[in-house]
Amino acid sequence: MQYRQLGKTGPRVSEIGLGCMGMSGIYGPSDRDESIATIHASLDAGINLLDTGDFYGLGHNEMLIAEALKGKKREDVVISVKYGGLRDPAGGWSGFDARPQATKNFLAYSLERLGVDYIDIYRPARLDPNVPIEDTIGAIADMVKAGYVKHIGLSEVGSATIRKAAAVHPIVDLQIEYSLISRGIEDGILETCRELDIGITAYGVLSRGLISGHWTKVAMGPGDYRTHSPRFQGDNVDKNLALVEALQKIAAGKGVTVAQIAIAWVAAQGKDIIPVIGARRRDRLSEALGAIDVTLTSEDLNAIENAVPKGAAAGTRYAEVQMAHLDSEVGAHH
Template structure:
């Protein structure tokens, strides 16, 4: 049983303490351009995103690296031609410069940051980006230099707020000292909780919002990997948690959540997502899907109400030391963006 989205009014909340207001649930756009399944057509992608918007989701997350030749940003740009810009909170990212068969190269020079921002503005067809993330941290460039350039672009009106993705505590502190950071994007779900010990407390101390990606465990708690087979071309086939003996062991964790979901009158995906939502109003998950039914299910999670004790019991049902298989690895990252292995000529990714 799944909680319906038809009667839900999507709340608005503050993301960070700099003034950005977003829908309580965001939408991760990466999957529309492939990775977990075949990419949707432009028409299908726009239909999906419109459905999310009309159901109350206004916070959309993309990146310059998603899809063939910037396909994801171009898709969002087409969408924005048909929806009111001032009703949408748009996040995009830069910093993954090149993906090859044996390594991922990141780039955070001020010049590259600016060229990426200009490129994203053009592809998205907008005058400003609400939230501009450093997608991965270039450890060869002082984070202060990168953020100083982003600060200039805030002053110029090109971006409104600055975010970090996959950053450690030291990087967050140093970046925040140059210009207030509005959001930290990290993987966070029932079975991926490394950020709880240090990063979440630090973000709360500094007034930084938390944006979990893969909040349903890369779909694991949706049950498809348990009850069906993964799509043949899915990158999840390379994820250790979804294969062989590990999957058999992890099924025990799924079964526990499924039993709890029945008690709460919702689906396993909704309970897993509700658990993330109940970590605080400053935690704004961005689940992604290419399926309308799954979208409605995700939205329905906002209606699932849990007590503090129930949140604790659900978390305890998935002990981290019982999760079989590593979270993710660089090989999966490379395959995830397999269509972006070679930067197009004359693109902002090849800028120095």
């Protein structure tokens, strides 16, 4: 495993991170023991970046991570937490809150659930339309001074917001969806981050399983978030699975899996990009770890580009309602 500094002022992180969201029921039921075993296996493999959100499973995900980290050295792990999503008891979403006092409140609860004295990277999960980003970042900066947070990150925001945030406090990374079929970041956002020395933690590298080579139309059960995702519906899904077939041929030629090609492609886009993989089982984790050894030549990259040209995906990456709340999409060209 190679390690890279995240951004100009950030921590040293493994070249891939583990996203823990799927361990808390977002894609249907998950297995607690297998989840903990997967976190342990990832630490054993040298992954030190664990990514979560305080709203994943309504705190369940943070408590699961706390359990998995019992007996481990705190300084060996970089814990990244997103906050601010408001939930109701039925599991619905009711908005976003990144006011300074809310920020400190969410942080206090996360520290308690995780059983830690500080969080390595703390970030609002979205831009709160009612709160200037400078106020939100200012509040997290207070928490950095107080020792409760080590570094500040951002998530799913556009260039203008990134600049405003970075003017208040150093930002170590932007967490944003980036995959062969979600390349919006290339329209200005990536350039802004590079100019400001901000790293990228890329989630959705397998597009929530769509381009993993494992997903089929019968795979979705009740409670699976993807039943509402446009890319998994109607004709879209058939078009998208056809892209996977084209990718399959390239993968077969290299003796690797589609998932490995998809992860390696994201990693190949720059040393400042850390793919965050959402493995929730050890077998999927070891497959993803195999992507580290995949070297893509310029011929490979051209073949991949031909198989899955930019903008080839059918359907938006979130439902329309959610897309409207993504500063990274709305302000992408500013």
